Amino acid sequence: MTLKGIDFSFSSVPELDKGFIPLAKFNEVFLKTAKQPLAIALERSDNRVAVFDTFIHGTAELFEADCYYVERIIKVLLWVKGGFKVTVFGDEKVAEYIKSTYSQNGQRAFDFVTMAKIYERNFEVHAKPYSQKVEPNEKSEPLGRHLDGCRIGFDAGGSDRKVSAVVDGEAVFSEEVVWFPKTNSEPDYHYQGIVEAFKSAAAKMPRVDAIGISSAGVYIDNRTMIASLFLKVSEADFNAKVKDIYIRAAKEIGDIPVVVANDGDVTALAGAMDLEDNSVLGIAMGTSQAGGYVDGLGNITGWLNELAFVPIDGQKDAALDEWAGDIGCGVKYFSQDGVIKLAPAAEIELDAGLSPAEKLKVVQGKMEHGEKGAVDIYKTIGTYLGHAVAQYTEHYEIKHVLLLGRVMSGEGGNIILKEANATLSADYPAIYNSLKLHLPDEKSRRVGQSVAAASLPAIKK
Secondary structure (H helix, E strand, C coil): CCCEEEECCCCCCCCCCCCCEHHHHHHHHHHCCEEEEEEEECCHHHCCCEEEEEEECCCCCCCHHHHHHHHHHHHHHHHHHHCEEEEEECHHHHHHHHHHHHCCCCCCHHHHHCCCCCCCCEEEEEEECCCHHHCEECCCCCCCCCCCEEEEEEEEEECCEEEEEEEEECCCCCEEEECCCHHHHCHHHHHHHHHHHHHHEEECCCCCCCCEEEECCCCEEEEEEEEEHHCCCHHHHHHHHHHCCCHHHHHCCCCCEEEEEEEHHHHHHHHHHHHCCCEEEEEECCCCEEEEEECCCEEEEEEEEECCCCEEECCCCCEECCCCEECHHHHHHHCHHHHHHHHHCCCCCCCCCCHHHHCCCCCHHHHCCHHHHHHHHHHHHHHHHHHHHHHCCCCCCEEEEEECCCCCCCCHHHHHHHHHHHHHHHHHHHHHHCCCCECCCCHHHEEEEEEEHHHHCCCCC
């Protein structure tokens, strides 16, 4: 297989997607012959700076490959770590390509605009000599693990919302309610659903001491900066009613501590608490793909961990993410959309009138009966996942990968796990031996996030 003049091969080919090109393997082979040092720095809030050291070829013959490699790496870095200023140290021509690509009118205009929105700063790309490379400035902070008192834990998903009443670390009540936040343009719909969930849990406890919220999207100081849950909400309504939606909803319960965290970080927290270990990458496969990370100290990093936007597939006709305008990104591989995308190749017809969640249920029903097409879909996702986990290790120190979300429910989740392990073993044996993939029990897969979310705030003494 050849991509941008780089020849490589791999053993594990997805059952229903023979053209899949794992960027993990492309990167691995690319770097074997790349000798010119290059560094990429990303600056984000509070003067935090992430630095990625790598190499390129620096030759005319492989200039296109160099540009492609660096552009894909920067795309990954932006959505794993975040940033409003990117500096490329070591190659001015490659840096100029990045500057034109990540611009208002470039191919990555979505990322350009969205990063500016998240950090409320203009997005910039700069070129500097390698000799001026800066040092990283990172800091991680504790998250959650507070189990005292009477707490509400809320998990806002794209297809359903989950809430738990937790007393001294034990869930005394949990419920799931189907809702449709991604297709509703009226933010009052979202607000009422959130408040209704809070009140449902509050009614099961003598009092409420704190509220912890797990929600898809990017949150800074409990404020919503970007989230697919509010995809149809106008910009004016987003700024007026969505940015502080969880803060306002919590006040309906009382003047109590509230913490909002990305659902992926809560996934990782849940795993770290359950495993009693750290260096945990959490991946939730549901309406979208959420990612989260607990580092070796048991802390969160302040990174975005938005794996939905991380590219994993290099084939030219890879699945398109309509929102971001990019191809080959995780949302179309590790979510209900990923299942739906594979249905035609599996010869499974899905009624166009069904919602994405309903289409997933159709495939899950076929999986329960062991139908070959459904089995092949989950095998394919498992192979994707093995290659993706190998790629994630380029940016995370991982001992455990915790897999959650509706796509991982039932026997399909076991198939995904098996195929992912087989892919890692065959194509990335060193990585396979360095980490472990985990499936929590079925109850934890479905409501574990809301219970872990309840532990987020510290109670005022």
